[in-house]
Amino acid sequence: FTLSITGRDDEAPTLVCEDMPRQKVVLDTEQLAFKVKAQDDFGVKRIGMEWQAVETPEAKSIAQGERILAAGGHDKETLESAGTFSAHGLGIEPQPIRLRVFVEDYLPDRPRVYSPTYTFYVLNAEQHAIWVTEQLNKWHRQALEVRDREKQLHETNKQLRSLSSQELDQPETRKRIESQSNAEQSNSRRLSGLVMSGEELVRQAMRNPEFGVGHLEKWAEMLQILKDIAGNRMPSVADLLKQAAQAPTMASNAPSGRPTKMAGQVRASGGGKPVEPTKKKAEPGPAVPLVVDRESDQLTPEKDDGSPPQKKNPSTPRQGLVQTTLGGAKSKPGDPPPPAEEKIDEAVTKQADLLAEFEKLSDELNRVLANLEGSTLVKRLKAASRLQYRIGGQISDQVDKTFGLTSGRVQVWPGNVLAALQEQEAKGSQDVSIIMDDMHAYFERRQTMNFKVVLDDMKKQDVVGALRRIGEDLKKENGLSIALCDYWSDTLDRWAEDLVDPANCGACPGGKSKSSLPPSVVLEVLQILEAEVALREDTRVSEQAREALTTEEYQGEGLKLSGTQKGINDRVVK
Numbered sequence: 174f175t176l177s178i179t180g181r182d183d184e185a186p187t188l189v190c191e192d193m194p195r196q197k198v199v200l201d202t203e204q205l206a207f208k209v210k211a212q213d214d215f216g217v218k219r220i221g222m223e224w225q226a227v228e229t230p231e232a233k234s235i236a237q238g239e240r241i242l243a244a245g246g247h248d249k250e251t252l253e254s255a256g257t258f259s260a261h262g263l264g265i266e267p268q269p270i271r272l273r274v275f276v277e278d279y280l281p282d283r284p285r286v287y288s289p290t291y292t293f294y295v296l297n298a299e300q301h302a303i304w305v306t307e308q309l310n311k312w313h314r315q316a317l318e319v320r321d322r323e324k325q326l327h328e329t330n331k332q333l334r335s336l337s338s339q340e341l342d343q344p345e346t347r348k349r350i351e352s353q354s355n356a357e358q359s360n361s362r363r364l365s366g367l368v369m370s371g372e373e374l375v376r377q378a379m380r381n382p383e384f385g386v387g388h389l390e391k392w393a394e395m396l397q398i399l400k401d402i403a404g405n406r407m408p409s410v411a412d413l414l415k416q417a418a419q420a421p422t423m424a425s426n427a428p429s430g431r432p433t434k435m436a437g438q439v440r441a442s443g444g445g446k447p448v449e450p451t452k453k454k455a456e457p458g459p460a461v462p463l464v465v466d467r468e469s470d471q472l473t474p475e476k477d478d479g480s481p482p483q484k485k486n487p488s489t490p491r492q493g494l495v496q497t498t499l500g501g502a503k504s505k506p507g508d509p510p511p512p513a514e515e516k517i518d519e520a521v522t523k524q525a526d527l528l529a530e531f532e533k534l535s536d537e538l539n540r541v542l543a544n545l546e547g548s549t550l551v552k553r554l555k556a557a558s559r560l561q562y563r564i565g566g567q568i569s570d571q572v573d574k575t576f577g578l579t580s581g582r583v584q585v586w587p588g589n590v591l592a593a594l595q596e597q598e599a600k601g602s603q604d605v606s607i608i609m610d611d612m613h614a615y616f617e618r619r620q621t622m623n624f625k626v627v628l629d630d631m632k633k634q635d636v637v638g639a640l641r642r643i644g645e646d647l648k649k650e651n652g653l654s655i656a657l658c659d660y661w662s663d664t665l666d667r668w669a670e671d672l673v674d675p676a677n678c679g680a681c682p683g684g685k686s687k688s689s690l691p692p693s694v695v696l697e698v699l700q701i702l703e704a705e706v707a708l709r710e711d712t713r714v715s716e717q718a719r720e721a722l723t724t725e726e727y728q729g730e731g732l733k734l735s736g737t738q739k740g741i742n743d744r745v746v747k
Contacts, residue, residue: 183283186213188220188276190256190288198294200301200380201267204259204707205293209242210251211276217245217252218277219721227269227292236265244720247279254717257710260295262733267297299552302383305374306542306549312371313542316399319364320531323407326356327524330414334517341513342422350517354414361407368400379696380703383552384545386693391541395534406527410520417516543619547672550615550624553608554669558662560601561640564594565658568651591648598644605665606637627668636661697744704741708734 188211199205211217223239240263243254258272270293275285296304330353333346340346375393378384571590609631616624640661647654715730722730 181214183278183280184214185283186211186217186276186278186286188212188274188286188288190274190291193274193291195289196292196294198296198301198304199260200377201260201265201295201297203380204257204262204710206707206710207256207258208253209256209274209276210253211245212251213276213278214250216247216279217249218279219244219718220252220254220256220274220276221718222256222258222272222274224263224265224270224272226265227271236263236268236270238263238265241718241721242274242714243717244722255710255713257707257714258293259707259711260293262711262737265295267295267300269294298381298383299556301377301381303549303552303556305378305381305384306545308374309545310542312367312374313538316364316367316538317535319360319367320528320535322360322363323524323528323531326353326360327521327528329353330517330521330524334514334521336514338512338514341417341517347418347513350414350513351418354411354418357407357411357414361403361411364399364403364407368396368403371396371399379699383548385548386691386696388541388545389696390692391537395538395541398530398534402527402530406523410524410527413516413520413523417513417520420513420516543615546615547619547621547624550608550612551669551672553604553611554665554672557601557605557608558665558669560597560604561658561662561665564597564601565655565662567594568647568655568658571651595644595647598640598647602637602640602644605631605640609637623672627671631668634664636664701741701744704737704744708737708741711737 188209191208191210193205193207197205209220211220219241220243221239221241224236226236228235242256243252245252256274260267260270272291272293274288277283277285333341333350333353336346341350371392375389375396378389378392567590609628612624612628615621616628639657643654643657643661712734715727715734719727
């Protein structure tokens with residue numbers, strides 16, 4: 174026999190990532206789950222991910238590393254695997270991270286094939302709480318825009334309601350009513366989108382222990398009411414306006430027509446109610462007789478109830494086939510559609526009710542936002558305090574290399590570190606200045622006296638100028654700068670504690686009834702379930718990467734997962 178062998182080049186592998194956002198703000202304890210599909214003509218060797226931190230002066234250490242997600246084989250031309258990313262689980266400190274997924278095949282010296290770069294802004298609990306509060310403020314402004322638009326539509330609808338019947342029958346007015354219906358539907362869809370984004374913010378806040386359960390409970394209740402307004406009440410108003418636009422005009426309700434001649438055989442004993450001829454003179458159409466075959470039945474004909482005869486709308490005469498009908502009980506015609514003015518009046522009434530509900534929700538949301546904003550200011554002062562403590566510690570680390578030396582004799586590396594610390598100190602003074610401006614604005618809105626007391630003390634001690642001078646003298650006065658950083662760290666922390674209002678801390682309000690669990694317990698159960706699901710995904714990733722890991726690496730993965738499970742168990746026991 175003849176054996177022929179045809180060689181072909183080993184093509185580079187390909188991969189696709191699913192459920193991976195290109196950019197996202199994540200809590201350091203949050204886990205992102207995604208899927209990876211890789212393909213190679215001679216088998217996929219392994220799939221993994223690697224990350225590199227975006228250098229920032231605030232980060233204590235620059236994160237860098239990689240993790241194997243799945244092991245392949247020579248016979249696996251296609252490999253699908255699950256992947257997870259959790260900054261806390263990977264030992265990454267809060268900082269911006271660039272992450273890429275890679276795939277390798279068995280061709281020697283072939284470089285890795287990478288996915289596009291994904292950017293994650295990893296935040297700790299306090300930073301995340303500040304970010305969520307800022308997003309909630311943006312969301313609140315968008316909700317107010319929807320409310321203002323609804324008020325505009327309501328005013329236009331009231332103007333339409335004041336029109337006479339003849340004016341409502343005008344084609345231009347009917348188009349205007351239809352336009353109002355479309356605008357109401359559009360506003361409803363916009364509010365529905367806001368409700369969805371609001372629910373996502375609630376889910377983000379639920380993962381963060383810095384948010385009070387009471388605030389989350391009120392927030393969720395308000396979203397449920399807004400969801401009902403967007404999904405039921407606003408569409409109901411739009412439907413009423415649409416019915417008003419399509420309602421028959423007063424002219425089309427006018428009866429006309431003379432009695433129509435009828436031929437055929439009538440076997441029913443009862444007679445039907447005559448059709449009332451129209452009193453309005455109209456141009457008579459050509460008379461077309463009807464050919465009918467009316468059968469008798471055992472039903473007793475209904476007596477005349479004294480109601481006026483049924484009126485018929487004018488129509489063009491038509492000649493058809495023989496019609497067979499039944500006698501007995503007469504069919505009652507449906508009620509005529511209500512006129513346009515009734516539908517508009519009903520729409521205006523329903524719209525006024527939902528606007529009143531919207532106003533009530535707006536006031537309640539303002540209170541929640543004010544409480545969250547106050548707690549955010551506390552967190553921002555705490556963050557400024559930690560920054561001063563960290564700068565003082567980093568100056569202390571360089572003292573042995575710079576103490577007693579002039580600026581010209583300081584080595585390059587310590588000089589670069591001190592220059593970076595000067596930039597951090599200048600930025601810190603600007604951040605404190607912004608915090609003071611926000612505190613002043615908060616006091617103007619809320620008139621909370623503890624904010625005024627702290628703000629006056631900050632102005633009296635000139636904290637912004639003092640921090641700026643630390644940055645200017647940092648290279649010359651290392652020892653004094655360390656002492657001043659420690660002093661302002663303690664002072665900023667004390668001011669933050671003075672701002673705390675126990676009445677607005679978002680404490681758990683308790684269950685709705687004696688048989689209901691408190692919201693704090695429900696939230697803890699949901700967080701435990703989410704942690705258990707995340708642990709399951711992490712376990713799956715570790716198991717599918719087993720063949721590509723050494724014994725020590727696999728044992729380390731198992732010990733880490735075991736520690737996580739023990740932590741979840743401790744939460745359940747508590």
